[in-house]
Amino acid sequence: MPVNLTAPDAASLLPVAGVELGTARAGIRKPGRRDLLVVRLAEGTQVAGVFTRNRFCAAPVVVSREHLAASQGQMRALVVNTGVANAGTGAEGQRNAQQVCQAVAAELGVPADTVLPMSTGVILEHLPVERIAAGVPDAVADLAPTHWVEAAEAIMTTDTLPKAVSRRVKLPGGEVVMTGISKGAGMIRPNMATMLGMIATDARIAPDLLQTWVRRMADASFNRITVDGDTSTNDTFLLLSTGQGAVSIARDDDPGAAELLQALVETAVQLAQSIVRDGEGATKFVTIQVEGAGNDGEAAAVAYAIAHSPLVKTAFFASDPNLGRILAAIGYAGIDDLDADRLEVWLDDVRVASQGGRDPEYREEDGQRVLKQAEFTVRVRLDRGTVSTTVWTCDLSHDYVTINADYRS
């Protein structure tokens, strides 16, 4: 059951001038489900992306990188399928991804290297290229600026809900619209996640800036979520700037640039958090805040030690304020000179640990009250410096095991 997440209301998702979306039921893995998405982008659209760091990166990731480089980011279409990830498929996988791009290019009348492919689903199986190509005309016939919810549905795997967010900001130069979708529920951790995501905006953002911003957005959002600690082979996050709106940003210090980036980051954070809220088997949405770290590395190490610990996550599931497991995770995070006596830990507003152990004023029922909520924050103060970080995660439940033991069957 997703934690405080509902299906997006189609009426709340704003069209972005220059972006049309069409879906089809191509029968890629399961008959009758919406499993193919084509996005047509107006001429002049600039795209920047960040991709998985997994060394087994999937064929569509390789091809997307090539096409972005070949076309200098000036893309005309995206094609996304669910069901088969086209990962661990070698040279044949890359040829298949190229063929899918060619099918879309032919149908839309654009060059094949202006098409970006994305795939998600099971690994080590080949794309059913013929069925996908056969579905492309249906998806193209379906193209419309309003089909964001259907697009979000067409990229789901073990997601229980489509994920889409819109935002409108007023800047000195005029109004900007941004709408994004994402998918992912398991195999989620930095960097990045079993995650496909894209945010389109009608603002015109200079190509160099676009690349810088997409990285900053990912670092503040998709690179801070973890469900199970597994990094997928296919993670892709794209930022699309159609330039069809009133606002144009060339540099970081342009009027409105900071506000626009802020809105884009917030949109990315909302999409990223949606993935955790819909994490496989999730019953709790947990924010891990680490403060007072000496540097980014140790802040992240402590946050992820807590967020990845199966013992901590099962305790969250049980609403059990099992502080020992949290302290043990902090203790093995790899900070050799950590002074446990200076550590403080809070569950929301309840201080549970201080001076190397249980806080003298802490009462178990207060911790339990916090953990019984669907959302809470674990805050750790290291007292070693001034660096902070935040990570979002979920609990580990019976349903996680059920979902992942049954996924392929």
Next chain:
Amino acid sequence: MPVNLTAPDAASLLPVAGVELGTARAGIRKPGRRDLLVVRLAEGTQVAGVFTRNRFCAAPVVVSREHLAASQGQMRALVVNTGVANAGTGAEGQRNAQQVCQAVAAELGVPADTVLPMSTGVILEHLPVERIAAGVPDAVADLAPTHWVEAAEAIMTTDTLPKAVSRRVKLPGGEVVMTGISKGAGMIRPNMATMLGMIATDARIAPDLLQTWVRRMADASFNRITVDGDTSTNDTFLLLSTGQGAVSIARDDDPGAAELLQALVETAVQLAQSIVRDGEGATKFVTIQVEGAGNDGEAAAVAYAIAHSPLVKTAFFASDPNLGRILAAIGYAGIDDLDADRLEVWLDDVRVASQGGRDPEYREEDGQRVLKQAEFTVRVRLDRGTVSTTVWTCDLSHDYVTINADYRS
């Protein structure tokens, strides 16, 4: 259900001259269960240990290190309790551990700093020192060289079976006997595990050598097992040399030294593997072998990436040869210049991956046949060098979640 593990037969556990074991029901956490162990060691017994690297190391670990240093390893007793780990308990926890040592010292008529304390159980709770002290006379009255099974029972937490092993080796200087016990089922990973373990031998082993050997034994056994990736606060592994037997070893190149170390390592491996076989919720015992690595670090990184992946472990549970998850884990193990095309992966004798993807000759039913067994090996060949490593782990099942969501209740 433990995987190919049965309770030890008391008759198979050999007394070690100089070691007597006594247990009691002290009511530490649950009434009526055997929860306290006292081990009396003959004068002249030399002890060496390795301890958790968790920065939140428990009070008994701190005290044991102090006592080993103060007495130069010449110990007269061990006292072990289950139920409460005495971790995250600050200065009071250390005073409590000292008081338990004093109670044992008084009863046995030995100095308190020749007593080594060990605790396992829940963290952040104080030891019930009075109940433990009250149980000490019972445990001392129970002392006998034959009580190894009872000793193994008295240190269990979520273990479903006691773990004990004996071995006898004939060396040029005579016969050596060794008997060991261990406990641990969850919070198991290097370095080391929620693990208490000890092996006693009647051979006389020089103090310096003893310390070197206990480290080598741990590195070959307890530091190669992982159940859930969590490193506990209390891990302790002790090697006890009573010197009451015929064999005396002063240096690594003494006659029989290599054979003795080999037998000690095998005993430690068997005790360590018992912990994985009895891993929380385990239904499969899995050996991960990595070959052809460029160095120890990358061999271990790949082995543990596979062994810790919740997605891989749930696939093991489902007997699902989901190679994609294994390849993805290898891909995110952090080897930046890994050439996925040169990788090969086997499930037992079935080659499942080669040339960056599924092996052309691999048939899914062959992989499934392997994974349906209670024990199998995942072998990864990196083709980067000549270094190998082996790690033992188990699957991730519904019962893991059940056990860890319910442990404290």
